[in-house]
Amino acid sequence: MIHVSLQRLVLKNEVNYIISQITGLINTPVFIQDAEGMALFGEIDQYQPFRYPVEIDNKTIGWVGGGEQAAVLASLLSCLAKQELEKKSIGREALEKYKEITLLYDLAEKLTASLDTAEVAQLVIDEAKTLIAADNNSVMLVNEETGMLEVIASSGKELHPGEGLKNGTGIAGSVVLTGRAEIVNDIPSDKRYVPGAVRVSSLMCAPLKIKDRVIGVIYISSEDPVQYTAEDLKLLSAIAFQAAADIENARLYDSLKETFLTTVYTLAETIEKRDPYTGGHTKRVMNYSIAIGKVLGLSDTEIGRLELAAMLHDIGKIGIKDRILLKKGKLTPFEFAEIKMHPIYAEEILNHIKHLRDIVPAVKHHHERYDGCGYPEKLRGDGIDIKARIIAVADAFDAMTTDRPYRKAMSLQIALEELWANSGTQFDPEVVRAFFEAFEKDELLVKKGW
């Protein structure tokens, strides 16, 4: 509630000056006192015949005492107090709007900076945490396929990513259905509440809406009872409003990315499947490569390229005839020369795809050797793209540990010894070391067999 202090009004220089001038015109002594009776101007004289109230909105905030003429001062102070009140209330409105603008700009800047759904959801939670006191925060999204309301990001102990509520259950489920934000300050008395592992007393939940479609909710809760206010809910709703479209865009991007990767993987695997003995080879080479890349500290961008390059490393085999690619006996020198063309074919294919050109070196050179005796360009050492050196180790290890038309798989032990024996000649010793580190840490998923 906005409050005007008569004391502070009377003490203002310009007001005080006017009061003095007017009292100079009045023929009897005058005094001003606040609602509690404290003197603010002049000396209180109980024997003065008149006492006029100073009022704002019919509320008395003080008195002017004196003769009949003291009435003018009461009118004046009421008028000035009213002006002051109006000024303050407009000022408060401006301040609130200012805060809301700052919040909106801040959210716009932060939330649109990412197209990763979990990351955007986490940013929404971080923002909510700084603005509203709560023990638990979460962003839950409706999974269109299953209808479940799934936790995408969270803080606190109540909910965790991966958990979910069945369609329409709980207070969050109810907010999804109605599309209306809610405050529940006394949760135990709400019949919709589905008790979880952690006891909570108060909550707020705002829908994430794209036009009239509810895609999920922002949910915050407090273990101790709290009185969340309409102002708190307005803030949470402003966050939800800004976040909804950003989350939806991130989801669309994630979904397209998944489609892209799955499609390319499936096609690559299909191309590779012409050799029935190497089923799953592509997936395992990707897997080993990424594990090695992480040990070597490659950046996220480089890991992304490594993933695609490993996925597509044998794409050039599409250009090799079945007769040679699937031959069970020993290859003639001519046939082997044809096989050696596959990195060149891969380069030709990938050069058609603008955005994949930066993975060409990784794909083209995965059969180079560290000592310069590989193909197609006899590159050596650091002259070979690091991703190609990684794929070389991953590819060789998988080739050794799976059955081929012309031989059975080696034992794991012998394959590891082979890698080690060829470190520094065929393979980059740094990469082999990283491979062993990943192997030790159980990051190669060797036995899971994809």
Added chain:
Amino acid sequence: MIHVSLQRLVLKNEVNYIISQITGLINTPVFIQDAEGMALFGEIDQYQPFRYPVEIDNKTIGWVGGGEQAAVLASLLSCLAKQELEKKSIGREALEKYKEITLLYDLAEKLTASLDTAEVAQLVIDEAKTLIAADNNSVMLVNEETGMLEVIASSGKELHPGEGLKNGTGIAGSVVLTGRAEIVNDIPSDKRYVPGAVRVSSLMCAPLKIKDRVIGVIYISSEDPVQYTAEDLKLLSAIAFQAAADIENARLYDSLKETFLTTVYTLAETIEKRDPYTGGHTKRVMNYSIAIGKVLGLSDTEIGRLELAAMLHDIGKIGIKDRILLKKGKLTPFEFAEIKMHPIYAEEILNHIKHLRDIVPAVKHHHERYDGCGYPEKLRGDGIDIKARIIAVADAFDAMTTDRPYRKAMSLQIALEELWANSGTQFDPEVVRAFFEAFEKDELLVKKGW
């Protein structure tokens, strides 16, 4: 500039009442006049000895005349006028903030609703047009590869999508370099200006920024001279702030989509290229299919699926051995039975890709016949997915008009006659009709030969 009218102040009921009360206390007649000398209270009497100014911020807005005691009234009116000014200025600030919030919510809702770069850019222009008067509006983005500042969307005559400015040239180029929004109200005197086909006199240009990186500008201009104000520029900058991230996200999405489509196309084409006589077949079938689909009024979503399905229609051929697929002589019944497996293989492959499952019917059934004598399931009529019926016509037309290992291409005339002859038996007559309509309208690009 905010203005306080002394006349309106004096006419306010509560103020007028106070003035009357105070003049009742004063022993000489009093009058109030405005800065122009007009009487606002009492009668102007030039013989009164004193004239006291009513002032706000050292500016005289009127006078109080009378005896010496009239001074109190001048102080009072100055004090009330000052309060009024403060109230108005805070009120104006609140109103501006309110407008800004409305704008921000509005922009957030509109701009994030799309992930298509040109569409988002057009929405930005539409929004700018409703808020700021201008003849020409455009959104220009920096092309990272060429360094050109390219027009993505526009209204008015000055600039058109596809046009561009060289890096750093013009006022827009300068805004990209400095990252600072600019008003140029007298363009001809600005040395940076590069005159175009349309003469413009005034402009505003605001950078689209992602953190400190300028990705482009919003540019508006007026043919007649206009005085754009700092307030206008603030509005344009608010739009630019909100738009930047949305445009960037749309660009990232577009780019991923292009990579996806190009990659899938390239892999599909590669798989198909095992038959050297059908180079470009995939692209042409896509092309014909989309043209037919548009004539038939398919929705954008369905056209998108048709594009992918046409792209991948022969993907199953990866499972057919070279010996059969590339055979130059006549196929044995056994070999032909193997060829007929390719739609089934395609289904197996596509079922691995969740988001492509909805194109399976279009791919799997592109060798069904309208009369039910096709393969693999002998579906008939409307029981065959419309996209499969379209691809069937597109595929057959391309097969007839290109050379094959075992025969030369037919003439265009004969191929068209064949389609017509088989309409209603092999092909859906509606689709054949649509094919001819697209052909007549020159939408098949038959001679461009991709």
